[in-house]
Amino acid sequence: xxxxxxxxxxKGKPLIARDYRGDIPLSAIDRFMxxxxxxxxxxxxxxxxxTENGVTYxxxxxxxxYLVALTRKNANAMTLLQFLHHLAKxxxxxxxxxxxxSIRDNFVIIYELLDEMMDYGVPQITEPKILHEYIxxxxxxxxxxxxxxxxxxxxxxxxxxxxxxxxxxxxxDVVESINMLVNPTGSVLSSxxxxxxxxxxxxxx
Numbered sequence: 001x002x003x004x005x006x007x008x009x010x011k012g013k014p015l016i017a018r019d020y021r022g023d024i025p026l027s028a029i030d031r032f033m034x035x036x037x038x039x040x041x042x043x044x045x046x047x048x049x050x051t052e053n054g055v056t057y058x059x060x061x062x063x064x065x066y067l068v069a070l071t072r073k074n075a076n077a078m079t080l081l082q083f084l085h086h087l088a089k090x091x092x093x094x095x096x097x098x099x100x101x102s103i104r105d106n107f108v109i110i111y112e113l114l115d116e117m118m119d120y121g122v123p124q125i126t127e128p129k130i131l132h133e134y135i136x137x138x139x140x141x142x143x144x145x146x147x148x149x150x151x152x153x154x155x156x157x158x159x160x161x162x163x164x165x166x167x168x169x170x171x172x173d174v175v176e177s178i179n180m181l182v183n184p185t186g187s188v189l190s191s192x193x194x195x196x197x198x199x200x201x202x203x204x205x
Contacts, residue, residue, distance in 0.1 A: 086126035093128040
């Protein structure tokens with residue numbers, strides 16, 4: 001659960017700041033760059049997760065931009081780092097390139113995306129295809145729809161509504177393999193069975 005998300009330039013200056021929970025002052029981001037440089041001097045490399053004074057900094061660098069998430073909670077670091085990767089993917093999908101110039105040119109739509117992709121610090125919709133259905137780059141405004149796309153409320157976020165096939169089919173394959181180690185006398189030393197269920201679904205709806 002993230003408290004806030006920042007987009008910074010290479011000097012650590014905030015380009016975009018979104019506070020979700022209000023439990024960490026926005027000034028805490030001022031410690032990110034000194035802390036990053038200190039870790040690089042000590043470890044010889046930058047660490048994606050750093051902690052100071054009870055605040056955890058999780059970051060991802062894309063070209064000349066740092067994407068940083070701050071939290072005080074005992075949050076799942078991998079979940080937040082994955083969210084930052086999804087965030088970079090969505091921005092690249094919308095702006096063709098994630099860099100300082102593209103952020104300055106599109107700050108309105110970036111705030112809209114941040115509001116849709118995270119709610120009170122919890123990641124929500126992260127699929128570019130679904131976000132494109134009701135947030136358009138051309139107008140830079142949130143399109144109010146009579147109802148949200150079906151994929152937003154569906155358990156499968158990447159499946160759009162209105163998919164149709166000529167025949168509704170489901171192909172199911174059960175694949176099993178047996179591994180066995182036998183000594184020269186014929187005694188079994190070890191054995192195991194591995195299986196997998198593979199499915200291809202062509203269902204309308």
